[in-house]
Every structure is written in structure tokens, then in C-alpha cells.
Amino acid sequence: xxxxLFLLSMLGIAASPWPKTxxxxxxxxxxxxxxxxxxxxxxxxxxxxxxxxxxxxxxxLVSLDPIHRKGVLRLESRDRMIDFELxxxxxxxxxxxxxxxxxxxxxxxxxxxxxxxxATQLPRYVLRVSDSFSVQAFQQRGFRVESxxxxxxxxxxxxxxxxxxxxxxxxxxxxxxxxxxxxFEETPITFSFNDQTxxxxxxxxxxASDLAVGQTIQANFIRKFYEGPPLITRCTExxxxxxxxxxxxxxxxxxxxxxxRDRGFPLRVDEVDDVKKTITVTLLETGWNDVAKEWKVxxxxxxxxxxxxxxxxxxxxxxxxxxxxxxVKLIERKELPIGYGCGGLQMxxxxxxxxxxxxxxxxxxxxxxxxxxxxxxIEERMPKEFDTFLRP
Numbered sequence: 001x002x003x004x005l006f007l008l009s010m011l012g013i014a015a016s017p018w019p020k021t022x023x024x025x026x027x028x029x030x031x032x033x034x035x036x037x038x039x040x041x042x043x044x045x046x047x048x049x050x051x052x053x054x055x056x057x058x059x060x061l062v063s064l065d066p067i068h069r070k071g072v073l074r075l076e077s078r079d080r081m082i083d084f085e086l087x088x089x090x091x092x093x094x095x096x097x098x099x100x101x102x103x104x105x106x107x108x109x110x111x112x113x114x115x116x117x118x119a120t121q122l123p124r125y126v127l128r129v130s131d132s133f134s135v136q137a138f139q140q141r142g143f144r145v146e147s148x149x150x151x152x153x154x155x156x157x158x159x160x161x162x163x164x165x166x167x168x169x170x171x172x173x174x175x176x177x178x179x180x181x182x183x184f185e186e187t188p189i190t191f192s193f194n195d196q197t198x199x200x201x202x203x204x205x206x207x208a209s210d211l212a213v214g215q216t217i218q219a220n221f222i223r224k225f226y227e228g229p230p231l232i233t234r235c236t237e238x239x240x241x242x243x244x245x246x247x248x249x250x251x252x253x254x255x256x257x258x259x260x261r262d263r264g265f266p267l268r269v270d271e272v273d274d275v276k277k278t279i280t281v282t283l284l285e286t287g288w289n290d291v292a293k294e295w296k297v298x299x300x301x302x303x304x305x306x307x308x309x310x311x312x313x314x315x316x317x318x319x320x321x322x323x324x325x326x327x328v329k330l331i332e333r334k335e336l337p338i339g340y341g342c343g344g345l346q347m348x349x350x351x352x353x354x355x356x357x358x359x360x361x362x363x364x365x366x367x368x369x370x371x372x373x374x375x376x377x378i379e380e381r382m383p384k385e386f387d388t389f390l391r392p
Contacts, residue, residue, distance in 0.1 A: 028382060029308045031361045032088055035125055036116035043115075045361045046270065048089065048341040054113035055123050058223065061110060066102035067379050068309045073112065075123075076223065082124060087115075088266055088308045088363045089341030090127050091287035093134035096249035098256045098287025104131060108236065109223050111135050127341055132220045133239070136162075137249070142216040146188055155211060158188045162216055191221065193235045200237070200244040210240060218245050260286060262374045264304055264312075264365030269358055270346065278350050279303075279328075279358055282336070283343030283366075292345040295368065300329050301349075304365040305357040312365060313382040324367065327352050 035043040037053035059073040062081060069086040086092075090113075092099045104110070111130045114123020136142055142162035148155040199206045211217075220237040239245045267281040283292055295301070303325040304312050313323040328349040338344035351358075358364060367373070 028311070030306070030357065030363060032308050032363070033125065034118050035087070035127075036118060036121055038121060040121070042118060046268070049115065049127065051340060053340075054115060054127060055121065057112055057114060057123060059110055059112050060222065061104060061106050061108050064101060064104070064106055066100065067311070069101055070309075071101070076109075082122060084112075084114075084124050084126050086129070086309075087125055087127050087341065088310055089268070089284040089343075090129065091285045092128075093130040093138075093287060095131065095252040096134050096137035096245070097253035098260075099252055100256065100259050101129075103252065103255065104129070105236075107222060108220055133218050133237070133245075133248075136218050137245070142218050143189070143191075145211065145213050145215045145217060148211060148213060150208075152192075153194060153208070154190055154192045156188050156190055157217065160216065191219065191235050192233060193238070197235050198237045199240065200248065201240045202243045203247055206240070211238070212240075215240050216242075256288065260288060260291075261368075261371055263310070263376070263380075264306075264367045265291070265343075266306065266310055267347075267364050267366055269360055269362045269364060272354065272359060274354060276350070277352075277354060278331070278348055279354075280346065280348045281364065281366075283345045283347070284363075285338065285341050285343045289338055289344060292343065295330060295333070295345075295347070297330055297333060299369050300327055301369050302326050302367040303328050303349075303351070303358070304367060305355065306363045306365045307382065308363055310363070310365070311380060311382050312376075324373070325351060325353070325355065325358075 032045040034045060035049060037043065037049060038055045039053065041050075041053065043049045043053075058076045060076065062072040062074050064071040069090075071084055072081055073084045074081045086101065092101055092104070094103050108131055111128075111132075112123065112126050113128035115125045115127060116122050117124060130138070136159075140162055141159050143157035144160045146156045146158055193208060197208065199208060199210060201210050218239045219235050221235045222233050239248060265286065266284040268284055269279060269281055271280040272278075305323050306312050328351045330347055331350050332348040334346040336342055336344050336346055
């Protein structure tokens, strides 16, 4: 091997297996990309997009890479497939509650809030994902069943207001613009179903025969646009009453709480003061809007370096826990409006030391005080052998 390196050096060929310009951003980005809005405005990484700047579209999740928060979408308005990447500040909603990308099965129709890159408006960067159930729940609407044709496995329903007796406290606390689902409000829609459709009533899994005229349901479905009104091709999941809908939302919320606490809360670094040893960060939107009430001034927490895909490195030594900075003290907090990537809280911490990883625009994680450090699966930990070149 040494002989080969010597020969290469004599020939004037770089002997290093890595490029001289190896850049941490080239493989594992730690700073989000600029976003292009539908009005051609460029949003830098250290800012959140303004309201109504997104391109809202229905799309089908064709394939998913939950570890890297990427996948393939089929845009229903264009019948075109594109690669997409979730912004680190992108909340995901499934069954009316916040979720991880891994919770949503491929083939689900979702409403996306898309942004382009600096060159195009094609919505490859997504700031919000909501399944049909969530869109209906947040609008406080449902589908009232008007007629059923059991032989053809179809039913007709119309969108109606639905006020639940126990509304979810974790629904989005803001409403901006009009939803793409608004055409449903005027026209009866024909839904189809088959043997793969899942039916829920109360706390039970039931059959299609439990569907009845007059029920106000919520559903996830696969939908296709043609010339004229949208055509519902097939229901994938149907909740037949308020009890089943509330239970589905509650169970999903519990799952997400456990998932997020084990992986830390995403933050964006806003300012770093080298003299005072302080870091000012903003909580990124996760959908879990009331969690920040738990964090009080003078509490001591931990930080972890992260990428824009919210992945973390192992610490030196090969331990199976996230790369962490212990003993960061919350000294100031400021409430902010929730939405468009902002989780509603800006915080300033005093830190025992400053890492190069914690600079303006980078993404880090917050581990609240008292929470045990879990051993994450190996696929969720960034490989430590690349530390010399790829760690920020």
C-alpha cells in the first residue's frame, strides 16, 4: 500500500483517498438548504418561511426512507413522481396526531406543504405532511354517508362540519389559508373499498357491513385526479364513529411522544456568543406544541449534535448513545408564534464549552433533564469513522 502511495505521489497524483475540499455538508448536511417559495422568494436556512408561502398539493407516498427523512412522491396534480426531502422543521401528522415518517404506510395520500430549491419551484423540500384523516380532523370536518352500494363496494358521502365532544389539545394552534380539500365541501363523493380496506368502530376492527347511512366517518384513501372533479379510487382506512377516531388519534399521539423523547427535540441555532458561552436556539415544529411548557428557566438539560435529517453521531469511544453536551443551563425563554417550522419557543442556554458543531443555522437536539439516554438502533447513528471529514 505504501509503495502505491509513493508511486502516486511521484506521478503528481493526490495520494489522499479523500478530496482536499471534503465538506461536512456534502454528505451529512448540518445546515438546511435555502427554500424557494411559490412567489420566488428565497428563504435562508436561519429563517422560517412566511405564512402562505408554501405550495399545497395532494400527493401519494410512493416510497419512504424514514431514517434519512426522504422518499418519493407522486404529485396528483401532475401525475408525476419526484424525490422529496423533509425539512428538519417539518411536522408530520397521521391519524390526527403528530407522527414520525415511519408511521405512515407507503401508498397513503397526504397533503404536503412544498418548497423548491434555489433553481426551481418543484416541491422537493417539504415543510408539512398530513394524511387525509388529519386534514379532516384539523378542519373539524368529516364525511357523512349518504348511500351504500354493497354489490359494487362503493358508497357516497358528503363533507360536513364535525365538532367532536373531546377535541384534541395537540391539534395545530393556527390556521392559515384554505385547504386543498375544500372542493369536497360541496359535492357528494363516491368512495370505493375492497378486501384490503381496514374498518374501525369503537375499539374494535370491524367489517364493511358495519358501514351505515348517516354515519360521519373519517377516512384515508388513494385518490386520483382526472379532467373534472377528483375521483376517489379506494379507501385504505375508515373510522366509523367518533370513539374510533379519538382512539386512533390518542394511540398515535402516545407513540410519537415516546419516539420524540428518545431521539431529542430538534433545535435551530440562532446565535452563538463565544465570550459569554451562550447559545440561542429556536425549537423546531414537531406538532407536539405543549411540550415546551415543561422547560423552565434554570433547568439543566443536554445537547446533541445533529444533521438536517435529525440523525446524530456516536461519541468518540464507540458508545451507543448520541453525541451529547451535558450540563447546558436554560437562562432565558421567549414565546413565539407556532407554525411554518417554528415550534413556538426561543431559548438561550449557558454552556460549559462551545463546539464547532454549534454554529448559526445548524441543527442540534435537546434532551430534557431527567430523561434516560436510550440505545438507538445502529442505522440511526451516524458512522463515527467519518468524524475527521464529516463532523461539523
